[in-house]
Amino acid sequence: MDRKIEKSMEALIAEVTEYARKELSAARFRHSEGVAEEAARIGAAEGLGVDKCRLAGMLHDIAREYSDEQYAELWKRAGIAGKYGQDPFDHVLRHGKAAALIASAKLRIKDTDVLDAIMWHTTGRAGLTRLGQVLFVADYTEPGRIGEHFDRVRTVLARFGLMAAVAEECRLTILYRASKHLIPADEQTTFAAPADINVYTVETLNWALGELARERGQRG
Ligand SMILES: [Fe+2]
Numbered sequence: 001m002d003r004k005i006e007k008s009m010e011a012l013i014a015e016v017t018e019y020a021r022k023e024l025s026a027a028r029f030r031h032s033e034g035v036a037e038e039a040a041r042i043g044a045a046e047g048l049g050v051d052k053c054r055l056a057g058m059l060h061d062i063a064r065e066y067s068d069e070q071y072a073e074l075w076k077r078a079g080i081a082g083k084y085g086q087d088p089f090d091h092v093l094r095h096g097k098a099a100a101l102i103a104s105a106k107l108r109i110k111d112t113d114v115l116d117a118i119m120w121h122t123t124g125r126a127g128l129t130r131l132g133q134v135l136f137v138a139d140y141t142e143p144g145r146i147g148e149h150f151d152r153v154r155t156v157l158a159r160f161g162l163m164a165a166v167a168e169e170c171r172l173t174i175l176y177r178a179s180k181h182l183i184p185a186d187e188q189t190t191f192a193a194p195a196d197i198n199v200y201t202v203e204t205l206n207w208a209l210g211e212l213a214r215e216r217g218q219r220g
């Protein structure tokens, strides 16, 4: 990278970091810093540009603490309408979509690879880009995430690589959400809202498993 581009990338990351610091609680800002560093680490191992990984990590949750009113205002300004006046995105997807809109409109980030990775960071999608895979997994494996599920994805990442980690993260997310609500123990127990087991996560799992099988087949 030439010096000028390198310098402007540095300035952009500094600007985005300051924006995130102002928008987020201290705990979530720490999480974003963790994701940025973890994305850079995974990205470097994958041969991706680490600055882009860092940028996506710092940006991914910038709308996570928006109120319903702020989301509504954002959709209105972007000309996105929901059916019957409802929010056009479910609660799982909306902070990713909002972060991509803010990154593009307010922070002048036009790199579609970065914007796409941010948009899909909660659910994944079939055909997720490499940067998207890095961010999806880094959001789960950053050092602040403590627990068995996170350790499992860390182990899979280290032993079997990025695509396997994507698959494992999808599988654990689906299992976790399903197990919480499948068998109501009494009248008070509520079933999962349809958005809780996200169709994009199911599609991402199927796609990732297909890719892994194809890779294995190619290796013979
Ligand atoms: Fe998020």
Ligand SMILES: [Fe+2]
Pocket (backbone or CB within 6 Å): 031, 035, 060, 061, 139
């Ligand atoms: Fe996150």
